[in-house]
Amino acid sequence: MPFMPVKFNLQRRVKLAQGLWMLYWFSVIAGILIFSLGIFFKIELRKRSEMMDNNESHLVPNLLILVGLLACGLNAFGGKVCHDSLDPIKFSKWKPMLKTYLLLCCGFNVLLVLVSLLCFLMQFSVYLTLAEGLSYAIRFYKDTDTPGRCFMKRTLDMTQIEFHCCGNNNFRDWFEVQWISNRYLDMSNDVVKDRVLSNVEGKYLMDSVPFSCCNPGSPRPCIQHHLTNNSAHYDYDHRTEELNIWTRGCLEALFSYYSSLMSSIGVFVLFAIILESVDMAGLKYLSTALETMAEPENPECESEGWLLEKGVKETFSDLLTKLKTLGRTNQVEGGDAPEANT
């Protein structure tokens, strides 16, 4: 008993072939979209790789690029087969390859499921990389004269301005590091000497933040220095002041950006999986309909198409038996050799 059989006459076959051809071209476009999403994601990771300590994993974008290219190729081939399917001479050229092609498509769908899962799971890895990278970034903010780190200040400033964030978890992270280079500190000054001596590591710490933490939406000019000292500024209470500097941490801001990007890509890959499955089912119906024509010479005869030749259980047990016989042949071959020797 074939699984989900459908009867076809010439008109229905023609309609199926045409509809499937159009669907394959949509799938090619979907493949191109996946490819470009992979490239976009790769570029976004590279742009901010300094924030992630140049340590970020490029697995997901590379997989997306590969999968996009594969999808384009497979679907273009499928479209060509559909286009030729109504001409018996051209179709006989493709007939022998169809079984392998459908198996390949199955495997490709499994790969797509894996990629989609990775898109959702790798967000954890991105979070951890960002947390570590940002803490290093804040520490190296002042090293504008150290080769390899001299652009960290600019990158971090631009990130804070662009993503509307300040510090790693919040603005107080800036109170714990020295973010002014020693070159611009007057070490002969008493105030400077007091501050440097006031902590174990000899760092010049202060309750100030860089200018990039300032919120342009604040009604008053930005207060960057002496943030926790209410008396240093007129009519200022640091506990109730909300609009002065960005209150969000850059870890949260960057992570929400990347996670929404990855989630959208994951959802789109799921959509592509559905599209591919529909393509596969359609092609299976088309190929079986063309193979089971009652009179091969008469193109207008009736035929039957199906998804699986036998029921699901029978196909499954067939597969298992095949695998077992493969295993047994190996064993027999292994047994034959000692027999041949003796």
Next chain:
Amino acid sequence: MALLPVKFDLKKRVKLAQTVWFMYWFAVLAGVLVLSMGLFFKIELRKRSELMDNNESHFLPNLLILMGLIACSINVFGGKVCYDSLDPDKFAKWKPMLKTYLVFCVGFNALLLVTAVLCFLMRIPMQFTLAEGLRNGMRYYKDTDTPGRCYMKRTLDLMQIEFRCCGNDNYRDWFEIQWVSNRYLDFSSKEVKDRIGSNVDGQYLMDGVPFSCCNPSSPRPCIQAQMTNNTAHYSYDHYTEDLNVWKRGCRDALLFYYGGMMNTIGALVILVTMLEASVTVGMQYVHSSLCNLANPEDPESESEGWLLEKTVKETFTDIMDKMKSMGKGIKVEEGEPVVETVS
């Protein structure tokens, strides 16, 4: 003697019609491009209209939008005519309208050229609008509690960050106005009272700039306050320091941005004009070649197509004569009643 005559047989006519049809579809895309450029320019002007004192002229983007719409419609019509031109029955439907259509196309092309020239010239009024708008913008920076101006601070800060500029001509413009609101000044403090007393208008002036003037590429943390006082900061010389705040003035930055946009749009409109001119020429050839079939019944007969029926001089004199006769016709109509009453 026709101007630039070309002989056509059936094959050549078919090829010409197909090519011109194809070109008309490119011209439709070009019309859509002009329309979208007009919309984009309008949106960009609106985005920053606060900085131009809500006074900017929307003449140019509106003209571009209108031109784009007209271009789309006449090119679609032209494409349809070309498509029908190979079928004598369908073409007979369009034949009488073609002469007026071609004259209209020529007029439209001239208008497109004027639009392109305007794109390059409108830079000048924009300069004045920007200068005045930015000056007012800076004056209203501190008025974050005045309705209608409360977002000026944010707009100006975001603009200085985005365009990497400070002040109108340079950062010293901020020294000449009070950009800190009175609500945040402690009037009981001696320092504040000194500063206010030190100038005629009673404004709190200082040699400091807002944070949005800061340059993130500077190796040292931003120096915003007491900028002209070298002793206030360690190892600082305000004459030689050029990475601390943005050096460029916002008027120059915005003018460069809008000027570049208008130049690009102007160049694209010139290209679109050339495309339109070529499709008009093509259509004229299609029209003249189909009107001059040696044997009207036989579609395969030879024919001749031209750009103008007579030479340029003769066509010009013809037009002048037509206009004179139209003028005389009006005069005669006015004169006639006089003749009747006399006789």
